[in-house]
Amino acid sequence: MGRLVAGIGSSHVPSVGVAFDQNQQEAPGWKPLFDGYKPAKAWLKDVGITHAIVLYNDHGTDFFFDKYPTFALGVADEYPIGDEGWGARPLPAVKGDAVFSWHLANSLVVESEFDLTICQEMVMDHGLLVPLPLLFDHEPDWSVRTVPFQVNVLQHPLPTPHRLWKLGQALRTAVESYPDDVRVVVVGTGGLSHQLHGDRFGHMNSDWDKEFLDRIEDDPESLVDIPHDEWMERGGAEAVEMMVWLGMRGALTPKVNKIHRNYYLPMLSGMGLTVLEDTLTSAAA
């Protein structure tokens, strides 16, 4: 039977991918970031994760505004690495699990009534590719099977935080009805505070970032009614990505065990990481 073991929230700043590929992990500006992922990666290996459902957003790698989905679920066995304008990163194609993904699709659409766009072809964006190799081995091949789940946070109208919360709950239902013994982590990526356009370019808000990291852990339902405008006012217009974390948190038990947290605020955005253990699964283990 499918088990939801943990949830992870992570930022996905593209330059982290560049720094990773250039082996900058020990450089002074980057070390506080990369060191933060080490305990997370070790713990995920320890608890035997087999599958990662990654909620992320595309940034113009695969989806365009001709036809823009609110929620797009990948159902392939393999996903190519995207070229975001400067060539594809040297990573092996992301390894999927079509059978598991179609099961999730059936449960989400028929049981939980989510109006998914179902993708048999889907190209991976830094929204997923930045955190994935920080959390799992990828050489010689990925140590985890990934289900990509793309969320629109670019073109308004955006899904509400409440809808993302419900999505998380539906993902749990879907995972738990899977007949095979998969051990699943749900990852939500995006944020934290940042704004990338306008006079307000460079806006950051570490107070809000830290409050968010507390609330996503202890009191996540207090976040589900915050309107889009308030996410933008507090964190910056592009920080609506933070809502995606609610899709992760909604999948977990109300109370969670905090395994690890990291926060770093260089340059242009708050970079956060949180690792939360599901208490139902940990109690059963």
Place this chain on the structure above:
Amino acid sequence: MGRLVAGIGSSHVPSVGVAFDQNQQEAPGWKPLFDGYKPAKAWLKDVGITHAIVLYNDHGTDFFFDKYPTFALGVADEYPIGDEGWGARPLPAVKGDAVFSWHLANSLVVESEFDLTICQEMVMDHGLLVPLPLLFDHEPDWSVRTVPFQVNVLQHPLPTPHRLWKLGQALRTAVESYPDDVRVVVVGTGGLSHQLHGDRFGHMNSDWDKEFLDRIEDDPESLVDIPHDEWMERGGAEAVEMMVWLGMRGALTPKVNKIHRNYYLPMLSGMGLTVLEDTLTSAAA
């Protein structure tokens, strides 16, 4: 203020488009079908419809299984006529209304939490193009502004009939919150009974078609819990299209005035037409 004036259910058999373009309206095999639309078209003109929201399904004209949406809403000012394999029909490009469409998008996604795929580019399929010129003038140009709404009934998992019912209710909410004086008809297309593949090719069920036409009018909520399998068993595998009519019916008042109905069963499929007047709007008029 936006007003929901009426709902229409209609079949969308491709050969009707061919017969229409070849002026076969008086041919003995076709006359019972085309005559059925005449009172509908006259009545729609009479009640001053300005906008049609057309719930239909694509049949491989614009959407493919690489990325297949459950619900796709058009938000353009114009939609090209599709080529379904034998050239595009000689019809003017379908006239849209981007401002109205984006209003619907905002309401459906943010207020009602539907996970739409939003289409600024969308090519029209016979699912929409067969009924449209039977219901509205199109020469020299369309007498109505159209909002295309594409529903997946091809690739399982399909949306549930219950979800389509809720969609109809959400469409009403969206129309009624529009500040301009638009007079809207919601059209649901598809069916009736037909199966186009397998040993069961050619299956039709006029008893079920007629029961459906009664229930969609008088007792639509009795249809929302029918599982996909039962729609397929009764009407044929491709008759899951009939569920789309629930998106139309859900937008209307529980009680409706029946304006017109037509049914014809030639060759391969039940061809139905129903015109239902909203009782709230008719009472207010």
Place this chain on the structure above:
Amino acid sequence: MSRETGHSDHIPGTCVFTGQRSQQGLKLNSFAFSLHKAENREAYRQDPDGYMDGYGLSAWEKQKVKEKDWKALIEEGGGNIYMLLKVGAMTGDGLVPIGAQQRGESVEEFMKTRNVPLRQNM
């Protein structure tokens, strides 16, 4: 049953187009879908094998397309009827011959089962 798995096949003579079938037939259906463009139909006519190779079709798939074995393409190949209809439109096979072949009947035999035999339908 299909509510849970989406993989119901209990209706006789019916292949529900599930995710499983869509995955299996992705290349075949992608080829068929591409024929909504006139230039692609022309390219197919010029060189059927070369065109199908461009979509990665297997030898079996290419053979069944050329044999117009719609039944095999749907039941064994994951073909979707709406996509395959574009192949038929190109080769001059309408829905009736495609359906009759699946039923194991001639067009004439099939037409006898219809109440109003319209020339073109669906």
Place this chain on the structure above:
Amino acid sequence: MSRETGHSDHIPGTCVFTGQRSQQGLKLNSFAFSLHKAENREAYRQDPDGYMDGYGLSAWEKQKVKEKDWKALIEEGGGNIYMLLKVGAMTGDGLVPIGAQQRGESVEEFMKTRNVPLRQNM
């Protein structure tokens, strides 16, 4: 307010990427999106005007792209920052110069406002 209309512009210095802006900038953003393919970047380099003409860009849009006036493209042209970043990636302009231009600052002035000035960020 934006809950109803999706067209909120009350946050100073912020252009929310609404449907209205997406409609306005569709061609511009389509051009920018196309640059995720290396062959398209090469085609642009060979003939910037011809390439942009192929996406139906207006004279104003072409001029602002060539002037690297990101501020105008976003505030007046409906440009989406994530799409425009692909133009910058091609022309060698990272997020920092793109952002500094929008703030009306030099890169040096902007860097002074940062606590950890990482070379590449975002």
